[in-house]
Amino acid sequence: MSGFEPKIVVFACNWCSYAGIDLAGTSRIEYPPNVSVVRVMCSSRVTPEMVLKALQRGADGVLITGCHPGDCHYITGNYNTLRRYYLLKRILNELGLGERVHLEWISASEGERFAKVAHEFVERIRKLGPLRIEEV
Amino acid sequence: MVDEVRIGVYICHCGKNIGGVISPKRVAEHVSRFPNVVVASDYLYMCSSPGQALIEEDIRKHNLNRVIVAACSPRMHEPTFQAAVARGGLNPYLLEMVNIREHATWVHEHEPEEAERKVIGLIRAAVERARHLYPLEVAKFPVVKSVLVIGGGIAGIRASLDLAKAGFKVYLVERKQSIGGRMAQLDKTFPTLDCSQCILTPMMVDVANHPNIELIAYSEVEEIDGRPGDFKVKIKMKPRYVDWDKCTGCGTCVEKCPWRVPSEFDEGLGYRKAIYFEFPQAIPRRPVIDPEHCLYLTKGICRVCERFCPVGAIMFEDKPRYVEVNVGAIIVATGYDLYDMTKLHEYGYGRYRNVITGMQLERLSSAGGPTGGRITTIEYERGRFKPGKTPKTVALILCAGSRDERHVRYCCRIGCMAALKHAYYIAHALPDSKIIICYTDIRAFGKGFEEFYQRIRSLPNVYFIRGRPMEIIENKDGSLTFDVYDSNINRMIRVTADLVVLETALVPPKGFEELRQKLKISCDPGGFGLELHPKLKPVETTVDGIYLAGFIQGPKDIPDTVAHAGAAAAAAASFLAKGYVESTPYLATVDEDICSGCALCVSVCPYDAISIVVKDGKRVAQVDSVKCKGCGACAGTCPSGAMQQHYFTDRQIMAEVAALAEGVVA
Numbered sequence: 001m002s003g004f005e006p007k008i009v010v011f012a013c014n015w016c017s018y019a020g021i022d023l024a025g026t027s028r029i030e031y032p033p034n035v036s037v038v039r040v041m042c043s044s045r046v047t048p049e050m051v052l053k054a055l056q057r058g059a060d061g062v063l064i065t066g067c068h069p070g071d072c073h074y075i076t077g078n079y080n081t082l083r084r085y086y087l088l089k090r091i092l093n094e095l096g097l098g099e100r101v102h103l104e105w106i107s108a109s110e111g112e113r114f115a116k117v118a119h120e121f122v123e124r125i126r127k128l129g130p131l132r133i134e135e136v
Numbered sequence: 137m138v139d140e141v142r143i144g145v146y147i148c149h150c151g152k153n154i155g156g157v158i159s160p161k162r163v164a165e166h167v168s169r170f171p172n173v174v175v176a177s178d179y180l181y182m183c184s185s186p187g188q189a190l191i192e193e194d195i196r197k198h199n200l201n202r203v204i205v206a207a208c209s210p211r212m213h214e215p216t217f218q219a220a221v222a223r224g225g226l227n228p229y230l231l232e233m234v235n236i237r238e239h240a241t242w243v244h245e246h247e248p249e250e251a252e253r254k255v256i257g258l259i260r261a262a263v264e265r266a267r268h269l270y271p272l273e274v275a276k277f278p279v280v281k282s283v284l285v286i287g288g289g290i291a292g293i294r295a296s297l298d299l300a301k302a303g304f305k306v307y308l309v310e311r312k313q314s315i316g317g318r319m320a321q322l323d324k325t326f327p328t329l330d331c332s333q334c335i336l337t338p339m340m341v342d343v344a345n346h347p348n349i350e351l352i353a354y355s356e357v358e359e360i361d362g363r364p365g366d367f368k369v370k371i372k373m374k375p376r377y378v379d380w381d382k383c384t385g386c387g388t389c390v391e392k393c394p395w396r397v398p399s400e401f402d403e404g405l406g407y408r409k410a411i412y413f414e415f416p417q418a419i420p421r422r423p424v425i426d427p428e429h430c431l432y433l434t435k436g437i438c439r440v441c442e443r444f445c446p447v448g449a450i451m452f453e454d455k456p457r458y459v460e461v462n463v464g465a466i467i468v469a470t471g472y473d474l475y476d477m478t479k480l481h482e483y484g485y486g487r488y489r490n491v492i493t494g495m496q497l498e499r500l501s502s503a504g505g506p507t508g509g510r511i512t513t514i515e516y517e518r519g520r521f522k523p524g525k526t527p528k529t530v531a532l533i534l535c536a537g538s539r540d541e542r543h544v545r546y547c548c549r550i551g552c553m554a555a556l557k558h559a560y561y562i563a564h565a566l567p568d569s570k571i572i573i574c575y576t577d578i579r580a581f582g583k584g585f586e587e588f589y590q591r592i593r594s595l596p597n598v599y600f601i602r603g604r605p606m607e608i609i610e611n612k613d614g615s616l617t618f619d620v621y622d623s624n625i626n627r628m629i630r631v632t633a634d635l636v637v638l639e640t641a642l643v644p645p646k647g648f649e650e651l652r653q654k655l656k657i658s659c660d661p662g663g664f665g666l667e668l669h670p671k672l673k674p675v676e677t678t679v680d681g682i683y684l685a686g687f688i689q690g691p692k693d694i695p696d697t698v699a700h701a702g703a704a705a706a707a708a709a710s711f712l713a714k715g716y717v718e719s720t721p722y723l724a725t726v727d728e729d730i731c732s733g734c735a736l737c738v739s740v741c742p743y744d745a746i747s748i749v750v751k752d753g754k755r756v757a758q759v760d761s762v763k764c765k766g767c768g769a770c771a772g773t774c775p776s777g778a779m780q781q782h783y784f785t786d787r788q789i790m791a792e793v794a795a796l797a798e799g800v801v802a
Contacts, residue, residue: 007796007797007799009793009796009797014211015658015678016658018209018211019211019658019678021238021239022209022211022235022238022239024238024243025209025237025238025239025242025243026238026242028242028243028245029243030243030244030245030246031243033240033243033244033247033250033251033253033254034250034254036239036254036257036258036261036796037235037239038261038789038792038793038796039210039235040768040784040789041722041766041767041768041781041784042767042768042769042772044740044767044768044769044772044773045767045768045769045771045772045781045784045789046772047771047772047786049786049790050786050789050790050793053790053793053794053797054793054794054796054797055797056797057793057794057797057798058797058798058799059796059797067658070653071653071656071658071659072656073656073678073679073767074742074765074767074769075656075742075743076740076742076769077742077767077769080740080769080772080773084772084773107658107659108658108666108678109658109659109660109661109666110661115243
């Protein structure tokens with residue numbers, strides 16, 4: 001598709017995913033530049049409102065990242081994230097937006113994997129086309 | 137926010153790391169037009185003294201009350217710039233860092249225009265967010281001046297001794313009956329050919345005798361609670377069936393026990409008793425009964441040990457016991473395991489009796505081993521090992537499981553040198569034998585390694601083949617035949633050997649994954665503990681006060697392990713000696729006017745830090761700032777927005793998210 005470059009907002013926990021995304025940088029593993037990262041201490045800090053806000057204000061997709069199950073720096077935070085994600089996903093599916101929000105576990109050593117995930121997610125959103133929520 | 141927000145934005149070139157991809161000057165010009173931005177400058181190295189001084193001066197000159205530094209990851213230099221902001225007279229939490237290196241110029245090098253656009257977008261989001269920042273305070277907590285060391289191999293021993301000598305109380309937990317670890321199993325060490333036990337056992341004795349070290353052998357870490365500087369660790373002491381306080385270590389029980397069990401220490405080649413010491417120089421010299429093999433504990437007969445024990449120390453009714461220790465820091469020194477060689481089906485380990493591991497060869501070569509130090513082929517008589525004949529040809533296969541995408545991708549870092557040492561053992565003990573080394577590359581990188589390599593290479597009966605063997609076939613007489621393609625001479629070579637030694641891949645030990653999750657530290661793709669920085673913080677982890685020592689951080693030989701363990705001890709000592717830890721300022725906080733006391737936050741808090749209290753007849757949440765560790769799960773759950781997290785409030789994150797979603801509009 002020519003012309004359309006989706007805007008992606010990523011939420012990343014400080015301990016695993018943000019460190020993993022940093023590692024992609026240190027290792028110079030490239031991914032599309034339309035992916036911007038918001039740092040939080042734990043993925044469980046991310047509220048559904050934040051995800052909806054991103055979509056409402058112009059993001060075409062939202063990627064939530066956190067530590068792998070069992071690896072959460074705060075013991076159980078990522079399990080909260082998972083539960084909340086599935087609830088949010090049900091609502092988003094009703095609105096036809098389910099495909100635009102994705103949860104992925106990225107560890108501090110998975111820089112390469114983050115780049116791959118970012119590529120794939122951008123591709124997926126590119127296929128879906130722009131969101132243009134204000135026009136809906 | 138009554139006062140006018142006055143923001144200074146500083147864009148770092150980081151030499152060419154940022155400045156080589158985008159134009160920081162152009163970015164500075166662009167962002168200077170953003171609302172509330174009073175000053176925007178670029179500088180070659182913001183983290184340098186003049187760079188930091190620029191911020192300090194500007195805070196005073198322009199009366200700034202927010203500072204944004206767009207440079208490397210906050211995980212790198214946030215503390216540097218917080219300190220600079222504090223020196224300029226501002227609260228350090230009025231700083232906002234924008235990661236334009238790891239998250240932009242390093243990953244979008246080939247799309248410089250897009251990278252610059254992204255950088256401007258990230259800074260715009262930071263400006264929006266910075267408007268909502270407010271000053272924060274950190275609390276200080278005292279540290280408990282003691283250390284837990286997990287694992288009693290050479291790394292744990294060295295770290296324990298260093299810390300004990302510095303005056304700290306050390307609890308050394310060892311899973312096995314004795315400390316000593318892998319090094320105790322080795323015959324000699326490369327490249328100097330020191331006798332491994334001779335250099336190790338004096339240190340083991342020092343551990344036993346040091347008044348500051350409490351050795352907790354035959355025990356495992358069960359639970360870890362608390363916080364850096366004040367960990368509470370529950371340790372499970374496995375049932376020993378011997379009262380170690382009464383026991384004198386005379387060894388009569390071991391001598392009299394009628395039941396023989398394959399010895400783990402001898403890698404299954406030798407035998408130990410059902411009541412046993414790990415090895416003769418075991419420390420502590422107190423035996424344990426193996427409940428899976430003891431005749432009395434399995435079949436209810438025997439009790440010979442009890443009969444002969446002169447002090448009545450045998451206690452068959454022993455149960456696991458639990459002790460809790462309170463420590464300020466933890467050192468993880470759990471070492472390694474051998475990769476399971478039966479997974480390399482083509483080499484027939486476990487099926488062919490004369491295919492053994494390098495560690496088994498160490499035991500065969502050891503004077504204290506099952507053959508008394510004679511290197512022989514492997515025979516079994518009625519299922520029991522017995523020394524076979526003297527091998528005429530021995531093949532050593534390097535990288536068995538290592539550097540192999542089907543098994544272990546990384547290099548074990550000691551296999552090459554171990555193989556050269558093994559060639560020496562065989563050449564020295566059996567001068568008439570022929571030794572064939574099948575290698576991938578010989579990595580002789582350490583001090584004295586190349587010299588040792590040349591020495592072995594010059595031996596007349598040692599042959600080097602550059603290639604990985606194909607399938608091994610067992611011949612009727614127990615010898616083994618395989619083909620290997622030598623890529624140095626481009627020729628297929630058929631090898632027949634009486635003994636094949638696999639220089640095995642090395643992996644994190646069994647149980648490390650569970651321990652790692654209890655400690656809340658990260659791991660690398662190989663499953664080893666992840667250091668905080670690959671170059672500059674090789675012993676630190678993502679958890680303050682928890683350090684890695686030795687092989688568990690990644691493959692290491694003995695000198696590197698000892699150096700690493702010393703570094704871990706030094707890092708732990710400086711953490712403890714400071715006397716206090718600072719709490720995170722990113723704590724949860726409640727707006728009691730909005731809070732309805734629904735207690736959803738209570739249910740998600742992993743630390744029991746939130747309780748519901750009644751204030752003026754109204755139920756409200758209350759945060760215990762000592763227990764809170766600042767994850768923000770409560771704030772993420774609160775339906776009304778009453779619960780917030782400092783530095784990560786809804787308002788701050790929402791402002792950032794909205795700006796990023798909008799992209800660069802100006």
